[in-house]
Amino acid sequence: MTLYKPDPEEMANGQALRLPGTARAVALHDQLYRYAEDLEQSVARCSSLESSNKELLDTCDWLDSSRQELDELVRSSPDIHLITNTSGIILQCNPAAAAMAPAQRLAGENIADWVLSEWIDNCNLLRSEAMSYSPQDQRELELHLRHTSNDRFPMIVAARAFPVHRKGVIHAVHWVLRNITFLREIEFDTQIATMVFKSAAEGVMITDPDGQILAVNPAFSHITGYSPEEAIGKNASFLRSGIQDEAFFAEFWRALRETGKWQGELYNRKKSGEMFPEWLTISAVCDNAGRVLSYVAIFSDISRLLRAEKRLAYLAHYDTLTGLPNRILFQDRLKQILASAKRTGIPFTLIFIDLDKFKAINDTLGHHTGDRVLQEAARRLAAALREVDTVARLGGDEFVVIASGLSGQEHIGRVCDKAIEALVKPIILDNQTLQIGGSLGCAEYPRHGEDENALLRKADIAMYRAKAAGGNSYFISQEGDSFPAATQ
Numbered sequence: 001m002t003l004y005k006p007d008p009e010e011m012a013n014g015q016a017l018r019l020p021g022t023a024r025a026v027a028l029h030d031q032l033y034r035y036a037e038d039l040e041q042s043v044a045r046c047s048s049l050e051s052s053n054k055e056l057l058d059t060c061d062w063l064d065s066s067r068q069e070l071d072e073l074v075r076s077s078p079d080i081h082l083i084t085n086t087s088g089i090i091l092q093c094n095p096a097a098a099a100m101a102p103a104q105r106l107a108g109e110n111i112a113d114w115v116l117s118e119w120i121d122n123c124n125l126l127r128s129e130a131m132s133y134s135p136q137d138q139r140e141l142e143l144h145l146r147h148t149s150n151d152r153f154p155m156i157v158a159a160r161a162f163p164v165h166r167k168g169v170i171h172a173v174h175w176v177l178r179n180i181t182f183l184r185e186i187e188f189d190t191q192i193a194t195m196v197f198k199s200a201a202e203g204v205m206i207t208d209p210d211g212q213i214l215a216v217n218p219a220f221s222h223i224t225g226y227s228p229e230e231a232i233g234k235n236a237s238f239l240r241s242g243i244q245d246e247a248f249f250a251e252f253w254r255a256l257r258e259t260g261k262w263q264g265e266l267y268n269r270k271k272s273g274e275m276f277p278e279w280l281t282i283s284a285v286c287d288n289a290g291r292v293l294s295y296v297a298i299f300s301d302i303s304r305l306l307r308a309e310k311r312l313a314y315l316a317h318y319d320t321l322t323g324l325p326n327r328i329l330f331q332d333r334l335k336q337i338l339a340s341a342k343r344t345g346i347p348f349t350l351i352f353i354d355l356d357k358f359k360a361i362n363d364t365l366g367h368h369t370g371d372r373v374l375q376e377a378a379r380r381l382a383a384a385l386r387e388v389d390t391v392a393r394l395g396g397d398e399f400v401v402i403a404s405g406l407s408g409q410e411h412i413g414r415v416c417d418k419a420i421e422a423l424v425k426p427i428i429l430d431n432q433t434l435q436i437g438g439s440l441g442c443a444e445y446p447r448h449g450e451d452e453n454a455l456l457r458k459a460d461i462a463m464y465r466a467k468a469a470g471g472n473s474y475f476i477s478q479e480g481d482s483f484p485a486a487t488q
Contacts, residue, residue, distance in 0.1 A: 080157070080177035086170060088112050088127060099155060099179060100145055111175065116144040116154055123159070130161035130173045143177070156181045203278075205297040211236045214294065223278075223301050225271030236297070241267040241275045256295070260284035265302070277302050319393040321371055322378035330392035330400060334452055337402055341445055347407035349444045350455045352463035353381070353419065355397035356437035356471035369429060373436065376427050384422040385415065400459075407444050409476055416440045416474035424472060439466035440474035448477045 074081045074094050083092040088110045093103050100106065100114060115123045122141040129139065144154040157177040164172040197204055203220035207213050216231050224231075224239065244266055256262045263281045270276060280299040284292045317329035325333065337348055355377055362370030374397065381391050381399060390402040401419075406412060423438040441463025449455040462475040469475075 078179070080175075080179070082106075082111060082175040082177070083164070084111055084173050084175060086131060086173065088173075091172065100147060114145050116146060119144045126159055126161040126175075127173060130163045131170055142180075145177075153181075155179060156184050200298075202298050202300045205231075205236060205299075207236055207295045207297065209292045209294065211295075223270075223276075223299075224268070230271075239268040241269040243267040243275065256282060256284070257292075260286070260292075268299075277306055319378075322375055322393050324378050324382065324399070325390060325392040327392070327394050330390065330394065330402070331452075333390050333392075333402055334455075337404060338445065338452060342450075346405055347445050347447075349403045349406040349412050349415075349442055350459045351401040351403060351412075351416065351419075351474075352441040352459040353399040353401065354439045354463055354467060355399075355423070356439055356467075358397040358436055361434055361436070365432075365434075369434075372429055373427060373434060377423060377436065380422040380425070381419060384418045407447075412442050412444065412476055413474070416442065420472055420474065437472035439463055439469075439471045441466055442474060442476040444476070 077094060078096055080097045080099065081094040082090055082097060084090050090106050090109055090111055093106050095103075097103065097106060106114075112120060112123050119142070122143055126139075126141055140158050140160050143157050143159045145157060146154060156179070158180050159178075160176045162174045162176070163170045164174050166172075197217050200217060200219055203223045204215075204217040205213060205220055206215040213231050213234055213236055216226075216228050220231065221227055248266075252262060261281070261283045263279075265277060265279055267275050267277055278299040279302050280297060282295055282297045285294045285296060286292055317326060317332075318324065319326045334350075340346070341348055355374075358370070358373060358377075361373055374393075377397075378391070378393060378399070381401070385391055385401060385403070388404045389406075390404075392400050392402075394400055403412075403415060406415060419440060420438050423436055427434040427436065441459045441461065443449060443455045443458035443462065445455060448458045458477040462477045465475040466473045
């Protein structure tokens with residue numbers, strides 16, 4: 001529709017000319033023109049309102065979508081989210097809060113009631129800072145929370161608290177609790193492992209799968225003499241002593257790769273060049289796929305242990321005064337030579353020796369002098385007899401000889417004469433000249449017996465016969481005769 005507008009020529013002094021016959025039409029046109037202008041303005045305002053409304057609707061949709069996303073993030077978060085009022089009463093929680101207790105159990109309770117008393121100050125501080133209007137970064141503090149079941153260990157969380165505003169006023173507090181219990185346990189285990197690693201008396205060496213040294217502990221340096229700087233980066237084989245051959249280490253690596261562990265004794269070399277025995281335990285450290293990440297070797301220097309074992313073995317089998325085999329070792333060797341003689345048919349002779357005149361020396365001059373006489377007698381007997389023979393002290397002044405391969409009266413006699421000759425030589429102690437001798441009794445296998453008891457009994461009887469004959473003599477047992485004739 002085209003609106004009528006007065007022509008300027010029809011205007012006079014700013015007033016519309018009212019021509020005869022057209023006055024009503026002109027008035028109508030003026031009114032319609034004003035209505036049209038109002039309508040155009042209304043349409044423009046409606047269009048503007050429609051545009052603003054669309055923007056508002058779009059903003060509402062975006063806010064609603066964002067709220068849903070935020071709610072979903074909170075619901076799916078592994079962290080515990082709690083909404084409390086300004087007094088700390090729990091109003092809402094996300095599913096992760098079930099680690100503390102069910103939602104219905106938490107609702108309406110004060111968050112402070114779930115914090116262990118030693119950590120309540122941290123809880124109050126977080127709530128106080130969240131209620132503060134001063135803008136600042138909200139700090140993160142550690143809290144220890146109890147569970148519904150009091151017999152469980154506390155849950156350790158890293159906690160933060162944020163104010164929730166409504167109409168410019170803090171309406172609630174949003175708590176975010178991140179469970180760090182497992183992390184603290186790992187840290188504790190790591191601290192313990194580090195403490196054990198550093199303080200262990202055993203040497204510890206960690207290598208890569210190829211044997212390159214990654215770390216060593218102080219005990220490693222104490223035992224081997226190598227500092228960490230000297231050892232790390234080298235292959236563990238640089239400690240080898242050379243005693244074990246390549247075949248040993250081939251079997252060592254085969255067992256380690258197949259079973260993931262190896263344990264045993266081997267010799268290594270210290271920085272000083274000294275070789276030392278060690279007891280070594282190696283274990284593989286693997287990932288979840290079973291791939292070897294590293295090897296952990298724990299070892300100890302067993303030099304003192306081996307020396308102690310040797311000392312104990314020595315004390316168990318040797319006479320501490322004379323250093324000769326004692327009764328236990330003598331009996332063991334007698335069994336061995338008897339078993340060998342039965343297999344091979346090679347004879348041997350058992351010789352019992354009792355020192356003459358020793359009791360008088362021991363009684364008059366004392367046990368100290370007596371001990372020195374026994375030591376000298378033992379030394380002389382060991383020097384006079386063959387290396388293949390066993391000379392043992394049974395106790396007191398009694399000795400016994402196992403003469404391997406010795407048989408026949410003539411040969412036995414020569415050996416006995418040498419023993420007596422060695423014993424009767426004067427012994428000079430502290431400017432004193434002492435004289436002893438020996439009474440010897442002999443039993444030959446198999447002529448005088450085919451078992452230990454028979455041979456021991458026959459040799460003992462023969463020794464007493466020599467003693468009864470005045471000493472410094474020997475008797476050889478006769479076959480079938482319990483009281484053999486003298487053969488001095």
